[in-house]
Amino acid sequence: MQANVTAPHDPPADPASRAALYMPFDNSYARDLEGMYARSSPAGSPAPRLLRLNRNLAEELGLDADEMSSAAGLAMLAGNAVPALAQPLAQAYAGHQFGGFSPQLGDGRALLLGELVDRHGRRRDIALKGSGRTPFSRRGDGRAALGPVLREYLMGEAMHALGIPTTRALAAVATGATVQRAQILPGAILTRVAASHLRVGTFEYIAARGDEVLLRRLADYAITRHDVALAGTPAPYLGLLQAVVERQASLVARWMGVGFIHGVMNTDNMTISGETIDYGPCAFMEHFDPNAVFSSIDTSGRYAYGNQPAIAQWNLARLADALLPLIDADAESAAQRAGAAVEAFAERFDFHWTSVLRLKLGLDGSSGDDRALADDYLKLMSQYRIDFTLAFARLADAAQGNDTPLRALFGGTGAALELWLKRWRERTQAVGTSQVELAAALRSANPIYIPRNHHVEAALAAAVERDNLAPFERLLRVLEHPFDEHPADISLAEPAPAELTENYRTFCGT
Numbered sequence: 292m293q294a295n296v297t298a299p300h301d302p303p304a305d306p307a308s309r310a311a312l313y314m315p316f317d318n319s320y321a322r323d324l325e326g327m328y329a330r331s332s333p334a335g336s337p338a339p340r341l342l343r344l345n346r347n348l349a350e351e352l353g354l355d356a357d358e359m360s361s362a363a364g365l366a367m368l369a370g371n372a373v374p375a376l377a378q379p380l381a382q383a384y385a386g387h388q389f390g391g392f393s394p395q396l397g398d399g400r401a402l403l404l405g406e407l408v409d410r411h412g413r414r415r416d417i418a419l420k421g422s423g424r425t426p427f428s429r430r431g432d433g434r435a436a437l438g439p440v441l442r443e444y445l446m447g448e449a450m451h452a453l454g455i456p457t458t459r460a461l462a463a464v465a466t467g468a469t470v471q472r473a474q475i476l477p478g479a480i481l482t483r484v485a486a487s488h489l490r491v492g493t494f495e496y497i498a499a500r501g502d503e504v505l506l507r508r509l510a511d512y513a514i515t516r517h518d519v520a521l522a523g524t525p526a527p528y529l530g531l532l533q534a535v536v537e538r539q540a541s542l543v544a545r546w547m548g549v550g551f552i553h554g555v556m557n558t559d560n561m562t563i564s565g566e567t568i569d570y571g572p573c574a575f576m577e578h579f580d581p582n583a584v585f586s587s588i589d590t591s592g593r594y595a596y597g598n599q600p601a602i603a604q605w606n607l608a609r610l611a612d613a614l615l616p617l618i619d620a621d622a623e624s625a626a627q628r629a630g631a632a633v634e635a636f637a638e639r640f641d642f643h644w645t646s647v648l649r650l651k652l653g654l655d656g657s658s659g660d661d662r663a664l665a666d667d668y669l670k671l672m673s674q675y676r677i678d679f680t681l682a683f684a685r686l687a688d689a690a691q692g693n694d695t696p697l698r699a700l701f702g703g704t705g706a707a708l709e710l711w712l713k714r715w716r717e718r719t720q721a722v723g724t725s726q727v728e729l730a731a732a733l734r735s736a737n738p739i740y741i742p743r744n745h746h747v748e749a750a751l752a753a754a755v756e757r758d759n760l761a762p763f764e765r766l767l768r769v770l771e772h773p774f775d776e777h778p779a780d781i782s783l784a785e786p787a788p789a790e791l792t793e794n795y796r797t798f799c800g801t
Contacts, residue, residue, distance in 0.1 A: 449742045
């Protein structure tokens with residue numbers, strides 16, 4: 292059984308038939324989940340150029356970075372050659388997009404080449420994004436523009452450095468072709484690495500077709516891939532749901548701890564692995580605003596910063612709906628058990644969010660008043676429109692007696708800040724750590740650098756409009772070490788002018 296789509300494209304005789312470097316691919320998805328994909332091939336690139344190779348990630352995957360940078364490596368990354376052990380395919384999935392269900396979406400511009408087992412024994416997907424049309428492309432061209440490819444590279448590496456689970460970029464390649472969007476833009480391909488590309492929408496795709504046999508195969512595959520300890524337990528499919536609930540509760544709390552707004556939290560963009568995926572219309576909040584929305588397509592604010600926990604729970608309820616036939620043969624019992632698992636999200640998110648806030652304030656969790664202290668600080672930030680990132684980062688200076696940077700942020704609101712600082716100091720003193728230890732803990736928990744939207748846009752514009760990657764490279768270098776403040780790069784920590792932030796919008800790209 293294959294996915295219900297048109298016939299896959301045949302690989303072009305030239306250039307995709309050229310020999311590629313050896314990569315030890317395994318292909319468990321292709322092997323175990325027939326019916327969940329359509330075979331396809333990359334369309335190739337007329338004049339590829341390697342823009343950036345993630346050498347550290349290549350080594351982590353057990354690949355030779357020098358070989359990946361060679362002509363043979365570039366041929367693979369550009370879709371001009373398919374490694375002998377690869378089995379390129381476009382994955383099938385459905386999705387609730389802004390609340391409305393689409394029963395068939397699938398990889399319209401992405402191809403899973405196969406899987407590698409990395410140096411730590413972890414199975415990782417290797418996929419090309421922007422490599423041409425697939426059977427799921429519908430009216431799209433299957434290509435990606437340079438700006439969105441570089442954005443995803445930048446955002447994924449920034450999130451990784453912040454300690455947040457994420458898909459990552461192995462490489463960005465300019466194709467030498469152009470793509471037509473609102474204007475003609477240079478084309479590019481991203482090589483994306485993921486723990487897997489299984490999504491809530493993957494389960495919805497099968498559930499909508501009523502194929503319980505394939506649904507069970509998919510769930511068993513997900514358990515083998517991400518929750519192998521559940522195999523053979525009395526209730527493995529309920530356990531899978533509970534595990535995904537826990538991972539997503541932790542993930543969203545960590546997003547919010549750095550002011551990240553995903554922007555398009557559709558069910559096809561929620562992974563089973565708990566990794567962040569799809570960096571299209573995402574953005575980082577500057578002044579603290581629970582209602583912050585930057586995505587041009589989120590006109591109702593459905594995916595606003597403060598709505599992300601509730602939307603995550605809504606998405607997980609859709610996963611629960613899909614898994615009901617596996618959780619219990621009795622429909623009423625299945626609904627009750629699955630419902631309890633989804634309802635537990637709120638408590639688990641609150642636990643993880645409180646833990647994130649404690650770390651950001653240097654608290655040890657021994658006081659029940661910690662959450663109130665944190666919430667009051669957030670209220671101050673919201674009331675006075677204080678930069679979220681710097682308000683936490685400058686606490687490290689205050690911990691060592693230098694309140695000047697923090698006071699400068701709050702400007703003329705000193706009285707309100709003074710009252711809160713007094714409470715915070717009393718609480719941190721009760722923890723018993725020294726000023727030096729507290730400052731070090733705060734600096735390790737609170738980044739000084741995030742991908743500031745105006746700096747990201749400037750770097751992408753330089754690359755797209757002037758073929759100048761220097762601003763991108765500088766920004767990436769800083770974001771790879773977000774907790775290390777350097778005077779030469781302090782401008783990259785500064786917020787954008789308020790009028791720029793108010794009018795800033797992000798767009799779906801790749």
